Amino acid sequence: MDIKVFPEYQQMSEAIANVIADTVRKKPDAILCSAAGHTPVGTFRHMINMSQRGEVSFERCTFVSLDEWGGITKGVEGSCKDFMYKYLFDPLKIKEENCIFFNGCGILEKECKMMNTYLEQNGPIDFMLLGIGMNGHLGFNEPGTSFDTYAHVAPLDKITIKVGKKYFLEEMQFSVGITLGMKHMKQANKLVLAANGTKKADIIKKLVESEPNDMLPATLAKTRENSFLYLDKEAASKI
Ligand code: PGA
Secondary structure (H helix, E strand, O other): OEEEEEOOHHHHHHHHHHHHHHHHHHOOOOEEEEOOOOOOHHHHHHHHHHHHOOOOOOOOOEEEEOEEEOOOOOOOEOEHHHHHHHHHHHHHOOOHHHEEOOOOOOOHHHHHHHHHHHHHHHOOOOEEEEEOOOOOOEOOEOOOOOOOOOOEEEEOOHHHHHHHHHHOOOOOOOOEEEEOOHHHHHHOOEEEEEEOOHHHHHHHHHHHHOOOOOOOHHHHHHHOOOEEEEEEOOOOOOO
């Protein structure tokens, strides 16, 4: 896991967007996957700017969803799908058929099967951008999730439920999510984990100092090649 530290969030975001753009220039029909969290929003902004300047086209890319809250889908502000449309797909004018998404209102096991089959037939993901949860989770792979999982229905950790409130205008009750599995993250051609801000400094210190173990899912990045940790100086302040 290569660690890259940038003075500001803006520079970190620009650097990640540049790597995504390079991936897409080399492979215009790349499969991309990003977390629907606040960490990648700056990266999305740069992707949109680059696309508007004609420096890269995401038209032929397929976007695969990372996760979704059980019981909600697009149309509910705060759903992962809604977040991705708002911050990336609508501004990039991505066609609906190029977005392979979990439906949090569907039969969740079926949704997982659909995603596993899609990736088995079309994968691996070419570029995966993940945030790191305050508890070290990746997607909804919470502490204790085996590194051998594919897409699955995941019981949500208390910290995830608490932190997740920031996405919603109203009080929501969640107990499960659906998520790509750790194996998808292991198999992606390139894996980038990113974190910014002092609130992430403790979990980043723990990640950097820990051996790979399933109680700290982000350590999966240490078990594979071509994996990177992008940080701003605040998130890196304790390492
Ligand atoms: P964040 O979420 O980017 O909003 O901090 C990270 C995560 O929970 O995976």
